[in-house]
Amino acid sequence: MIDLQQLRDExxxxxxxxxxxxxxxDLVDDILTADSARRAAITEFEDARAQQKAFGKRVAQEKDKDAKAQLVSQAKELSDRVKALQADADEADYTFTSLASKLPNLIIDGVPAGGEEDSVELRREGTPRDFSADGFEPKDHLELGESLRAIDTQRGAKVSGARFHYLTGFGARLELALLSLAMDTAQRAGFTPVITPTLVKPDIMAGTGFLGEHADEIYRLEADDLFLVGTSEVALAGYHKDEIIDLSDGPIRFAGWSSCYRREAGSYGKDTRGIIRVHQFQKVEMFSYVHVDDAQEEHARMLSLQEEMLGKCELPYRVLDIAAGDLGDSAARKFDCEAWVPTQGTYRELTSTSNCTTFQARRLSIRERGEDGTRPVATLNGTMANTRWLVAILENHQQADGSVRVPEALQPYLGGMTAYGPEGPRYS
Structure with missing residues (x-):
């Protein structure tokens, strides 16, 4: 939800x-018109209710029987009018709320205008590997994963349908190592580890802004009226719903580890090979509650942690300032990190970090105490690692003999394993 007073003023x-x-x-003017109608309806209702209360006292004080009967009749007419005005006020409030809930967050100055193709590249880090210098043609992640018995999409499809997969052996160990590294990196930066629920109530999903134009991406369990989360951001945002939190000692920071589910609606025919675009995956997600004035600094901090993780995994990447039309409803600004995928000859998204300012906190009624009462906090989120990272790790670190070199930062999480090949693990 946007700041209504700011909308009226600006x-x-x-x-x-x-x-x-x-x-x-035009939605802006529609909301302002509905707001004026709502306030007028509420004022008229409250004035009539005040008259009703005053008239009720008069009825109670009347001693003459005939006069009192007449007053009682008038009181009933007034009561009927109050009920009608209350219905009008409720309807006006519903109309306003319905319109206001459709307005996305106010973007931050400097965000590029336009759609996905208008996002601005801020910088590139690392140099894509020249496989010709190594004397072989790179295999894509699925061919590598199948040859190493690490990824099985055929049985995933047999059991669950298209865009599902199994990670087995080295694949399973590599994902656990990656997510453990991500969690350790986040914890050292002050984020509290959390294993989150993956089913949430409708008000939590709506409060985070995911039931807007991208609602078709979400799995819903209609029998239980619950939603499967596409990111632990949803559960972490709901953690402090309807609470006044204390930020006097600095931001409250969580790192959530969860399974995530996305319908991938509208992606028919896109990235059907391998595990780039799947319905179920694992992710470690950063989430912060901060003072509004500290939100942009926290956003930069999250981005730096994402870049630290990409560096630890020894991946070439670029950073994008995402265009306004690709932000989603809740984000006021978003940065993506895209890693180089050799067999595609392009960069693909591995992380996003979003500054949602007070948009989610207003919807979820999350506040802090200030000098003039309570005020909404700002919320931010950012990916630390997820299943898709395996694509870039496998492809960038493959060797001519069909093995995959393990980045040094991941080796301790794999018992000192330095590489994995068709013959098994290597430890030297």
Missing amino acids: PEAFKASQRARGANV
């Missing part, structure tokens, strides 16, 4: 944000 800023997103600019 409607042109919200219209500019909508234009940058490629979204409906």
Whole structure:
């Protein structure tokens, strides 16, 4: 939910944000009109209710029987009017709330306008490997994974359908090593490890902004009225719902480890090979509650931790400032890190980090105490590692003999394993 007072004071800023997103600019005026109608309806109802209370006292004080009967009749008419005005106020409030819930977060100054193709590359780190210098043609991650008995998509499809997979042997160990490294890196940076629920109530899912235009990406269990999360951000945002939290000692930081589920609606025919775009995956996600004034600094901090992880995995990558039209409803700014995938000859997204300002906290009623009462906090989130990272790790670190070199930072999590090949693990 947006800051209503800011919307009233700065409607042109919200219209500019909508234009940058490629979204409906008229929605801003529609919300303001509905807000005026709602306030007028509430005022009329409250005035009538005040009159009703005053009239009730008059009825109670009347001693004359005939006069009192007449007053009782008038009181009933007034009661009927109050009920009608309350219904009008409720309807006006519903109309306003329905419209306001459709307005995405106000973007931060400097965010590129436009859609996905308009995102701005900020920098590149590392040099993509020249496999011709090593004398062999790289295999894609699925061919490697199958040859190493690490990835099995055929049995995943047999058991669960398209876009499901098994990770076995080295594949399973590598994912656990990666996520453990991510969790350790996050914890050293002050994030508390959390194993989160993967099923949440509708109000939690709506509060984080995921039931907007991308609601078709979410799995819903209709019999139980619960949703499967696509990221532990949802459960972590809901952790402090309806609470006043204490940020006097600094941000509250969580690192959530969970299974994640996405329907991948609209992706028919895209990335059907391997495990780049799947329905179920594992992820470690950073989540922070901070003072509003500290949100941009926390955002930069999260990005630096993501880049630290990419460096530890020895992956060439680039950083993008994501365009407004590709932010999603809740983000005011988002940075993506994309790693080089040799067989595709391009960079593919491995991490995102979003500054959601007060958008989620307002929806979930998460506040802190200030000098003038309570105020919403800012929330931020960012990927530390997920299953898709295996694609880049396998492809970038493959060797001519069909083995895969283990990045040095991951070796302690694999018992000192330095490489894994068709014949098994290597420890030297």
